Amino acid sequence: MTINIKDYVLEMARKAKDASYSLVAMSADNKNKILKEMAKALRNKKDFILKANKEDLKEGENSNLSEAMLERLLLDNKRVEQMAKGLEDVAALDDPVGRVLDKRTRPNGLEISKISVPIGVIAIIFESRPNVTSDAAALCIKSGNAVILRGGKEAIGSNMAIAQVMNEAASRIKAPDGMLQLVETTDREAVNELLKLNSYIDLVIPRGGEGLIKAVVENATIPVIKHYKGICHIYVDKDADIDKALDIVINAKCQRPGVCNAAETLLIDEQIARTHLPLIAARLRKSGVELRGCEKTARIIKDVVRADEQDWKTEYLDLILSIKIVGGVAEAIKHINDYGSMHSDAIITENKVTASKFLNMVDASSVYFNASTRFTDGGEFGMGAEIGISTDKIHARGPMGLEELNIYKYVIKGDGQIRE
Amino acid sequence: MTINIKDYVLEMARKAKDASYSLVAMSADNKNKILKEMAKALRNKKDFILKANKEDLKEGENSNLSEAMLERLLLDNKRVEQMAKGLEDVAALDDPVGRVLDKRTRPNGLEISKISVPIGVIAIIFESRPNVTSDAAALCIKSGNAVILRGGKEAIGSNMAIAQVMNEAASRIKAPDGMLQLVETTDREAVNELLKLNSYIDLVIPRGGEGLIKAVVENATIPVIKHYKGICHIYVDKDADIDKALDIVINAKCQRPGVCNAAETLLIDEQIARTHLPLIAARLRKSGVELRGCEKTARIIKDVVRADEQDWKTEYLDLILSIKIVGGVAEAIKHINDYGSMHSDAIITENKVTASKFLNMVDASSVYFNASTRFTDGGEFGMGAEIGISTDKIHARGPMGLEELNIYKYVIKGDGQIRE
Numbered sequence: 001m002t003i004n005i006k007d008y009v010l011e012m013a014r015k016a017k018d019a020s021y022s023l024v025a026m027s028a029d030n031k032n033k034i035l036k037e038m039a040k041a042l043r044n045k046k047d048f049i050l051k052a053n054k055e056d057l058k059e060g061e062n063s064n065l066s067e068a069m070l071e072r073l074l075l076d077n078k079r080v081e082q083m084a085k086g087l088e089d090v091a092a093l094d095d096p097v098g099r100v101l102d103k104r105t106r107p108n109g110l111e112i113s114k115i116s117v118p119i120g121v122i123a124i125i126f127e128s129r130p131n132v133t134s135d136a137a138a139l140c141i142k143s144g145n146a147v148i149l150r151g152g153k154e155a156i157g158s159n160m161a162i163a164q165v166m167n168e169a170a171s172r173i174k175a176p177d178g179m180l181q182l183v184e185t186t187d188r189e190a191v192n193e194l195l196k197l198n199s200y201i202d203l204v205i206p207r208g209g210e211g212l213i214k215a216v217v218e219n220a221t222i223p224v225i226k227h228y229k230g231i232c233h234i235y236v237d238k239d240a241d242i243d244k245a246l247d248i249v250i251n252a253k254c255q256r257p258g259v260c261n262a263a264e265t266l267l268i269d270e271q272i273a274r275t276h277l278p279l280i281a282a283r284l285r286k287s288g289v290e291l292r293g294c295e296k297t298a299r300i301i302k303d304v305v306r307a308d309e310q311d312w313k314t315e316y317l318d319l320i321l322s323i324k325i326v327g328g329v330a331e332a333i334k335h336i337n338d339y340g341s342m343h344s345d346a347i348i349t350e351n352k353v354t355a356s357k358f359l360n361m362v363d364a365s366s367v368y369f370n371a372s373t374r375f376t377d378g379g380e381f382g383m384g385a386e387i388g389i390s391t392d393k394i395h396a397r398g399p400m401g402l403e404e405l406n407i408y409k410y411v412i413k414g415d416g417q418i419r420e
Numbered sequence: 421m422t423i424n425i426k427d428y429v430l431e432m433a434r435k436a437k438d439a440s441y442s443l444v445a446m447s448a449d450n451k452n453k454i455l456k457e458m459a460k461a462l463r464n465k466k467d468f469i470l471k472a473n474k475e476d477l478k479e480g481e482n483s484n485l486s487e488a489m490l491e492r493l494l495l496d497n498k499r500v501e502q503m504a505k506g507l508e509d510v511a512a513l514d515d516p517v518g519r520v521l522d523k524r525t526r527p528n529g530l531e532i533s534k535i536s537v538p539i540g541v542i543a544i545i546f547e548s549r550p551n552v553t554s555d556a557a558a559l560c561i562k563s564g565n566a567v568i569l570r571g572g573k574e575a576i577g578s579n580m581a582i583a584q585v586m587n588e589a590a591s592r593i594k595a596p597d598g599m600l601q602l603v604e605t606t607d608r609e610a611v612n613e614l615l616k617l618n619s620y621i622d623l624v625i626p627r628g629g630e631g632l633i634k635a636v637v638e639n640a641t642i643p644v645i646k647h648y649k650g651i652c653h654i655y656v657d658k659d660a661d662i663d664k665a666l667d668i669v670i671n672a673k674c675q676r677p678g679v680c681n682a683a684e685t686l687l688i689d690e691q692i693a694r695t696h697l698p699l700i701a702a703r704l705r706k707s708g709v710e711l712r713g714c715e716k717t718a719r720i721i722k723d724v725v726r727a728d729e730q731d732w733k734t735e736y737l738d739l740i741l742s743i744k745i746v747g748g749v750a751e752a753i754k755h756i757n758d759y760g761s762m763h764s765d766a767i768i769t770e771n772k773v774t775a776s777k778f779l780n781m782v783d784a785s786s787v788y789f790n791a792s793t794r795f796t797d798g799g800e801f802g803m804g805a806e807i808g809i810s811t812d813k814i815h816a817r818g819p820m821g822l823e824e825l826n827i828y829k830y831v832i833k834g835d836g837q838i839r840e
Binding site for chain 1: 643671757788
């Protein structure tokens with residue numbers, strides 16, 4: 001690059017801000033047209049994208065990326081088609097902008113409306129999956145926001161190809177320049193500069209591992225919404241229906257262990273541990289799950305690895321489950337509030353009073369009564385799509401869809417009112 | 421202090437987190453009882469508070485605080501009564517916790533409710549007015565949040581006395597310990613430590629000058645909601661009713677010039693500047709307002725100080741108004757988006773199409789059509805009370821009342837659902 005990083009990023013942010021003012025006023029039809037045109041372009045330019053991806057993969061092999069990383073980096077016909085389809089799916093969702101969230105007329109005749117509006121400019125910092133480029137861009141554009149994307153260095157070629165194809169399509173139908181921009185340098189300095197541009201960027205959403213998110217939080221003066229790990233718990237109460245408990249524990253742990261809404265810790269009431277835990281453990285082991293247990297657990301089931309303090313804080317993302325026997329719902333709640341990540345936690349019980357205590361007192365984005373934590377997901381919640389699952393406690397908790405990428409403004413209509 | 425600052429602040433944050441779990445489940449009646457008991461105590465212990473305040477004032481005079489600062493620091497019978505009354509007013513408001521914000525049943529039978537819950541632990545960093553101690557505490561407690569207060573060093577004695585009286589009252593009726601805590605050291609290190617305690621503190625709200633807010637933003641890893649300055653604009657369109665324009669400009673500038681929703685800049689369409697501006701300027705001057713104008717303004721009205729770039733960015737908080745003649749609504753919008761602080765901006769026009777463009781495109785928390793910007797206020801908006809006026813673009817914009825001190829959680833009820 002011939003210009004310096006600071007100027008490069010500042011110019012990018014300025015362009016994004018300008019574009020955001022056009023997006024505020026853009027009709028749903030227009031935004032949908034852009035998304036559909038982009039989808040078409042991804043299909044037409046598939047070979048161009050796959051070629052860039054092949055080079056990223058070669059580079060990745062040379063620098064000894066893990067198999068898992070390479071698998072995440074890989075694009076093929078099917079994945080590009082999914083990206084295109086994703087854009088069309090977002091186009092089909094309702095426009096979140098301009099909803100009247102509240103309306104009141106004051107005694108002095110002022111009519112105050114609270115109207116949903118785009119947040120403005122959103123920066124998304126993400127890791128290796130190149131499909132995030134199109135997924136995140138689609139959600140931001142549909143919700144009326146300009147977006148600045150910064151992907152991982154392993155995927156820089158793929159991301160640039162995808163962004164280029166999308167932008168060519170957008171420019172053909174006169175979308176505002178600067179609506180979708182990708183940081184085209186892998187220099188870390190670019191991110192650090194970006195994270196301080198409060199005047200132009202309204203929100204940053206980091207998507208990736210804990211290290212990435214912590215670095216963003218520490219460097220940002222822009223507001224951040226964090227999508228931290230999911231240390232999700234299933235508490236099997238003394239009044240649990242054992243069949244529900246078995247199905248839910250197996251589902252929450254095994255159906256897709258590598259995702260954030262999978263369970264990592266099983267809490268079980270000591271009054272039923274002796275009868276229920278062996279059944280649950282047998283089912284889990286049949287599914288290939290490694291069990292790590294507290295001292296009391298080890299007295300009930302054989303060959304269990306002893307869990308320590310670190311286990312309660314660990315998101316295994318694997319077929320491993322930690323188990324703790326607790327004295328009842330109060331201890332379960334305390335354990336979850338101490339060690340959980342405010343993501344998703346479930347109680348299995350037939351006792352509605354106990355359930356209500358748990359649902360009230362557990363501090364998580366999503367609390368479940370007799371259902372699997374695996375349902376914490378924009379699609380499953382009926383939002384259509386999500387940009388991630390917030391573990392923060394301001395603005396948005398849990399799945400963030402189009403509505404959560406909006407904020408509001410107050411529009412006040414008068415006929416000359418002044419304040420007395 | 422005998423223990424070190426880091427441990428002191430950490431212990432405080434831990435206690436606040438514990439208290440927040442009790443507050444989540446506390447009934448509205450109970451919270452109201454606490455607030456009313458506190459109000460009673462403020463009245464009963466008035467002399468104790470005034471004595472502490474007198475010492476702060478003496479100290480302030482010795483260290484040459486300005487008259488304005490001393491005035492803000494001063495407590496008297498009337499102000500203590502206002503504080504007590506403020507607590508009772510907050511007690512009388514509806515409980516924001518537990519509202520069902522949305523509810524849906526999914527095809528698989530899961531019942532998903534979005535329920536308002538307290539944010540958790542809120543830290544308020546504020547400057548000299550000691551009444552913030554009781555006002556902010558009341559709003560946090562009523563909304564179910566534990567609160568950590570850190571006031572200015574000039575008011576430390578007054579703040580400690582107020583917090584002590586409130587806490588004694590609270591403990592008489594068994595409110596959770598740690599619900600209301602004041603940082604009792606003026607060491608800056610305490611704030612810097614506080615601002616990094618993400619695991620315990622969920623939100624920080626700085627209230628005060630720009631310097632304070634910037635320092636908080638730069639040091640915090642906790643989410644911050646900023647209440648920056650108000651650079652508010654009135655745009656008088658070519659289709660304005662001159663009588664409305666006159667009344668609104670005078671009201672927005674003069675009724676209370678020292679507050680954030682007062683107007684700082686008048687924008688006027690060049691097509692009517694020659695006829696309307698002299699009338700407006702005369703009325704403003706009659707009210708003692710100093711006028712600073714752009715080049716074109718200086719050609720129309722006499723003896724106007726020339727406004728420069730800096731004027732457009734300045735919150736005078738005084739009887740000074742900057743004036744710019746613009747080419748129409750588009751230029752007005754651009755000026756506001758470039759120089760405004762996203763607080764409150766108004767258009768005066770009889771043309772609904774022009775108004776609609778302005779209301780849509782101006783990026784501010786509150787946009788006005790034929791009314792004074794002075795209405796941006798929790799009370800005027802019908803919220804009952806406010807903790808401040810957010811100029812941020814996530815979580816809350818404009819007046820922040822009890823509802824804005826809540827967030828939500830998803831409560832999902834099933835009967836054994838697992839994800840396929």
